[in-house]
Amino acid sequence: MLSKNAGNFTVTYSGSDEPPKSHYKEGVRIGRLETCEIVLDHETVSRIHAGINFIDANYVLSNLSSANVLTLNGRMLRPQQTDVLASGDTIQIGPFTILAGLDGIVLSLIVQQQTAAGSTPVRATKPQISESKAADVLKVFWQKRTREKEDWGTRLRPTEKPKPGKAMFNWRPTGDLRRPWRFALFVWALLLVGAIGVLAYFKYPQAYEPKPLSNPHALKFDSSTIAVRENANSCTTCHTPNEPMENSCIRCHTASEFHATNTRAHEEAGITCNVCHKEHMGADFSPSASAVFSCATCHNDNNKQLYNGKAVRTAHDDSYGYPAENVAWKWKGVYREVADAIPEINFSATGDKDEQEMLSRQFHTVHVARLKVPDGLKGDSRGLVSCSTCHVSFGKELDRVMPRQTCAACHTTQQGAANRDQRFGASSAANCISCHTQHPYSGGRWSEFLTDDALRRRRDAVAAKIAEGKVQ
Numbered sequence: 001m002l003s004k005n006a007g008n009f010t011v012t013y014s015g016s017d018e019p020p021k022s023h024y025k026e027g028v029r030i031g032r033l034e035t036c037e038i039v040l041d042h043e044t045v046s047r048i049h050a051g052i053n054f055i056d057a058n059y060v061l062s063n064l065s066s067a068n069v070l071t072l073n074g075r076m077l078r079p080q081q082t083d084v085l086a087s088g089d090t091i092q093i094g095p096f097t098i099l100a101g102l103d104g105i106v107l108s109l110i111v112q113q114q115t116a117a118g119s120t121p122v123r124a125t126k127p128q129i130s131e132s133k134a135a136d137v138l139k140v141f142w143q144k145r146t147r148e149k150e151d152w153g154t155r156l157r158p159t160e161k162p163k164p165g166k167a168m169f170n171w172r173p174t175g176d177l178r179r180p181w182r183f184a185l186f187v188w189a190l191l192l193v194g195a196i197g198v199l200a201y202f203k204y205p206q207a208y209e210p211k212p213l214s215n216p217h218a219l220k221f222d223s224s225t226i227a228v229r230e231n232a233n234s235c236t237t238c239h240t241p242n243e244p245m246e247n248s249c250i251r252c253h254t255a256s257e258f259h260a261t262n263t264r265a266h267e268e269a270g271i272t273c274n275v276c277h278k279e280h281m282g283a284d285f286s287p288s289a290s291a292v293f294s295c296a297t298c299h300n301d302n303n304k305q306l307y308n309g310k311a312v313r314t315a316h317d318d319s320y321g322y323p324a325e326n327v328a329w330k331w332k333g334v335y336r337e338v339a340d341a342i343p344e345i346n347f348s349a350t351g352d353k354d355e356q357e358m359l360s361r362q363f364h365t366v367h368v369a370r371l372k373v374p375d376g377l378k379g380d381s382r383g384l385v386s387c388s389t390c391h392v393s394f395g396k397e398l399d400r401v402m403p404r405q406t407c408a409a410c411h412t413t414q415q416g417a418a419n420r421d422q423r424f425g426a427s428s429a430a431n432c433i434s435c436h437t438q439h440p441y442s443g444g445r446w447s448e449f450l451t452d453d454a455l456r457r458r459r460d461a462v463a464a465k466i467a468e469g470k471v472q
Contacts, residue, residue, distance in 0.1 A: 005026055005054065006024050006025055006026055006054060007024075007025065007026065007027070007052075007053075007054025007059060007105065007107060008022065008023075008024055008105055008106045008107065009022065009023040009024075009025075009028050009037070009052070009107050009109065010022050010023075010106060010107070010108045010109065011023065011028070011037065011038055011109050011111065012108065012109070012110045012111065013111050014110055014111060014112040015112075020108075021037075023037055026053060026054055027051055027052055027053035027054060028051065028052050029048055029050075029051050029064075030048075030049050030050040030051065030052070030093065030098075031045060031046055031047050031048040031049040031050070031064075031065075032045050032046065032047050032049070033047045033048060036048065038098070038109065038111060040093060040094065040096045040111070042094045042095055042096065042113075044068055044069075044093075044094030044095070045068060045093055045094045045096070046064070046065035046067060046068050048064050048065075049063075049064060049065045049068060049070065049093055050062060050063055050064055050065065050070055050091075050093065051064055052085065052107070052109075057105070058084045058085075059084070059085040059100075059102070059107045060082050060083070060084055060085070061077070061082065061083050061084075061085050061091065062080070062081075062082045063077040063078065063079055063080065063081050063082075064079075064080075065079065066079040068093070068094065069092075069093075069094075070091070070092070070093055071091070071092040072085075072089060072090070072091055072092075073089055073090055074090075074092075085100050085102070085107070086100075086102065087100065087101050087102040087103075088100070088101070095113050095114050096111060096112065096113050096114070097111075097112045097113075097114055098110065098111050098112075099112070209280045210280050210281075211280050211281055211282045211285075212280070212282060212283050213231070213233055213279060213280060213283070214279060214281065214282070214283060214284070214285045214286065214287055215283050215284065216286075216287065217231040217233070217238075217279065217287070218231070218232070218233040218283065219232075219233075220232050224255060225255055225256050225257035225258065226253055226255050226257055226258035226442075227252045227253050227255055227258075228251075228252060228253075228254060228255050229252055231252070237252070238279075244272070245272075245273070245274055246272040246273045246274065249273040249274070249277075250273075257442060257459075258439065258442045259439070259441040259442060259462075259466070260273070260439070261337065261439065261440065261441050262438060262439060263335060263337060263436075263437065263438055263440065264335060264337070266438070268308050269307035269308040269310070270307065270308060271307070275294070275298075276290070276291040276294045276438075277290060277291050278290040278294070291433070291438070292431065292432065292433060295315075295432035295433065295436075296314075296315075296432070298312060299312045299313065299314060299315045299432075300312070300313070300314050301313050301314045315432070321435070322403065322404045322407060323359075323363065324400070324403075327400070328356060329356055329359040329360060329363070331359065333358065333359050333362055334362050334366070335437070335440070337437075337440040337441065338437045338440045339362075340440070340441070340461060340462075340465050341440055341441060341458050341461050341462050341465075342365075342366065342458065342461070343457050343458075343460075343461045344365050344366075344370060344454070344457070345361075345362055345365050345366070367385050367390075368384075368385055368386060368387065369384050369385065369386065370384070370385070370450065370451060370454045371384065371385045371410070371449045371450060371451070371454075372384060372385070372449055372450070372451060373385050373386075373389055374409040374410050374449075375409075376409060377389050377406060377409055384451060389406065390402055390403040390406045391403065410431075410434065410449065411431045411434045411435065441462050441465065441466070442462075
């Protein structure tokens with residue numbers, strides 16, 4: 001009974017009267033030696049040139065020669081390189097061609113010798129070495145031994161050949177007998193540096209941080225919808241020695257109402273968490289508010305840094321960037337990540353005639369009957385944004401002037417307006433992220449404007465995407 005690790009090799013010499021030979025073993029060797037299972041008598045063949053092993057139900061060819069060439073289907077195999085054989089493969093070793101065929105687990109190998117006149121029979125006979133060839137072999141043997149003796153450069157000998165003459169002084173001093181530094185020096189140096197570090201921590205804390213952490217990171221909390229654990233003013237929670245800081249941000253900020261995914265444009269540009277969200281700016285500083293202000297700081301004509309090979313500039317010529325111009329939409333539409341969290345966009349997709357109609361549908365679906373009307377603007381009977389909130393006239397004479405003026409009512413934080421995005425504090429600033437959504441899979445985005453039903457649908461859509469595993 002054959003072992004499951006043994007292969008079935010059948011070797012046939014083309015043009016020879018010898019019957020095929022079968023070998024039941026783990027592998028066969030190919031070379032000039034008489035002990036090889038496939039003997040190829042030629043000076044371009046190494047003594048053990050190659051091997052074929054049966055491994056995991058596959059026949060694997062290995063090149064064991066570093067001096068002579070072996071090719072598989074015309075492709076050269078480097079020394080010690082392997083490849084799996086398939087039926088119809090051709091192995092070339094010197095003037096010999098070996099055709100491989102697979103029938104189940106039986107590997108048949110047909111050996112042919114190529115000459116100028118064509119293929120000639122190959123016989124597995126013991127090589128006959130002539131006297132001249134034997135002399136050449138001895139010559140090579142002694143040449144190798146001579147080269148080994150002339151191989152200067154070990155640690156106990158000089159790196160160059162000895163100088164001629166009767167007196168040969170080739171010794172060079174080494175450091176093996178030199179007295180090494182005392183271990184106590186390193187111990188005292190470590191203690192001294194540690195003492196200086198402790199002194200600086202208490203006496204000059206600004207050497208480690210410019211200002212204290214913000215309250216959201218410094219204080220403890222019982223539960224949070226945006227973080228699964230607290231920082232509690234710990235340095236090592238954010239600063240770890242073997243990984244970037246944004247990994248710590250993602251580990252903490254993956255909760256029921258927040259997921260640290262970002263928009264595609266920022267991910268491709270390599271924008272990480274701490275690029276937008278600053279820290280160590282004081283206890284009353286808000287990291288989320290700093291992200292809003294960082295939009296205009298980064299997207300500025302004076303910023304010469306390249307992001308993913310591209311430069312940034314002042315957005316919308318320092319205006320609100322109303323996405324329509326000359327009676328045509330000029331924006332790219334809602335990103336897929338944003339659309340995942342707004343099911344109304346997909347519900348209203350009933351077949352757009354062209355791209356302009358699709359952009360119009362997306363823009364109005366996001367606004368109409370989904371947002372609470374801001375102070376100073378007219379809404380419908382339920383107090384929601386309607387067509388008349390932004391347009392004064394309709395039909396052929398559609399009002400396209402008023403919408404530009406109403407943008408500021410929602411997309412800017414006015415001083416003292418308690419129902420606006422509180423991340424702006426008491427200042428007036430353009431709310432860039434109200435249009436350019438960041439962290440699209442966060443459940444609480446724009447909760448101060450969304451109706452209760454719209455907020456519920458958004459949270460349900462985000463939860464469904466997370467359950468599907470599409471949000472990492």
